[in-house]
């Protein structure tokens with residue numbers, strides 16, 4: 001059983017978002033980067049399945065060498081080896097094509113990743129990889145079990161959940177509560193240093209979108225505080241000023 | 246060039262978000278606007294999409310499509326793109342539409358933009374504005390391919406409701422059984438609730454409510470407002486509330502007209518899921534709670550005291 005876990009290298013969820021170069025580039029000054037929280041869930045579930053199914057886990061990242069510490073963290077958490085495809089992540093399709101190229105070589109049974117990245121929030125890569133490999137893609141997956149090469153999943157839908165079964169191979173976009181985030185222990189951190197991190201050159205890929213400019217939302221106006229003994233005033237403001245009720 | 250819109254239903258009723266997607270396509274000023282519905286619907290329900298701006302509705306009525314099987318939906322929608330010669334496909338964001346859109350974009354060799362929040366600028370190429378960094382920023386992106394797929398966020402366009410009724414045409418392409426490898430074995434769904442991502446008003450509770458037994462406070466206020474109920478992450482982690490109510494960075498992102506947060510501190514990860522709400526009201530007993538900095542209106546007070554009074558005041562306004 002071979003599991004591929006695709007990880008993003010993204011600003012920590014508490015980062016202040018700012019742009020530079022005439023709002024065409026993300027300003028990473030002072031920003032700490034982490035494994036995307038959704039990818040972290042996917043990785044955590046893969047580590048559990050590894051023990052259960054005697055599986056091997058490859059962590060894959062598409063991007064530059066600045067992500068190597070993030071990839072090492074995935075190795076410390078429990079991936080056995082890692083691959084970095086050395087090309088800037090131009091757009092979702094480009095990333096998906098790189099992932100599909102690696103997957104075609106290696107025949108993974110299960111390709112896991114987060115339901116979306118928390119920088120560009122595309123939420124597209126799992127579906128694209130599924131279409132490129134012509135295998136099922138399911139997202140957002142909040143429970144995943146493997147029984148006799150069948151994946152039994154729970155998918156979140158509006159107002160509830162859906163139970164889905166499909167035989168492997170499969171691409172799944174993961175979210176909580178699929179597993180609890182795992183914190184690497186000392187042994188994991190030590191062994192991660194010697195686990196293989198292979199750097200591959202990219203395959204030729206399409207770029208179907210071009211990022212033109214970034215923009216920050218307008219600042220919020222000052223808050224209006226209403227006295228706790230005067231809820232009628234709040235109702236009045238919501239009705240006659242904000243006009244939302 | 247025609248614009249295709251995937252419309253989604255809930256128990257045979259077209260969702261409000263899909264009606265918005267049709268309005269979005271109509272506002273693009275390209276014609277005709279063709280809606281595509283998959284599975285069982287009444288003729289009247291589909292013809293009514295004309296009000297939202299559809300010129301025509303294609304209905305793929307095969308019962309196999311009653312369930313939202315991602316691969317099968319992607320194939321049928323790709324075929325609809327080919328057979329209508331449409332250049333753009335619009336989908337309202339949803340759990341199903343997000344998963345389907347990505348596959349369609351590959352199958353038609355098109356450009357995809359997700360999380361779109363405004364009408365496209367078609368004056369020079371085709372540019373759209375999308376929400377990124379979980380609502381903390383926006384990106385202007387140019388779609389380079391000849392065909393495009395857009396997934397649109399709630400409240401991106403004014404709902405149109407004055408169009409004439411639309412013609413409904415049968416569209417029954419041959420289904421590929423390979424596309425039904427994934428089988429949906431069961432669905433668990435709350436009934437009679439306002440769906441969180443669809444809701445125009447959301448009332449959310451946090452750890453400040455102390456326990457699930459106090460959720461009647463949230464539910465009664467929500468009922469008075471016709472609102473959906475949400476919660477913070479620890480509340481769903483502790484299973485006080487179901488996971489599909491969890492709002493924020495790692496949960497549902499909402500963009501209602503009104504978001505009311507009760508007993509929620511306003512951690513940056515929670516704000517990430519609500520920052521595109523039009524109006525935010527915060528009720529918290531701690532005047533220093535960070536949520537007050539992100540809100541339009543606030544009450545510093547104890548939820549157990551303030552919320553019942555607020556519910557009563559709303560009820561008396563409505564009666």
Ligand SMILES: Cc1cc2nc3c(=O)[nH]c(=O)nc-3n(C[C@H](O)[C@H](O)[C@H](O)COP(=O)(O)OP(=O)(O)OC[C@H]3O[C@@H](n4cnc5c(N)ncnc54)[C@H](O)[C@@H]3O)c2cc1C
Pocket residue numbers: 013037450451452453454476477478479480491492493494495496507508509510511512513514515518528529530531534546547548549
């Ligand atoms: C990677 C990551 C992702 C995360 N994603 C999310 C996410 O998606 N969504 C999310 O919500 N959180 C998320 N979190 C957690 C987040 O950081 C906060 O811990 C969480 O939002 C706090 O929930 P809370 O406000 O309900 O609880 P608390 O922070 O405990 O706040 C409770 C609030 O209730 C108030 N209160 C107490 N009693 C009363 C009373 N009687 N009346 C009125 N007010 C009262 C208190 O003053 C306090 O402000 C994430 C964290 C991380 C690290």
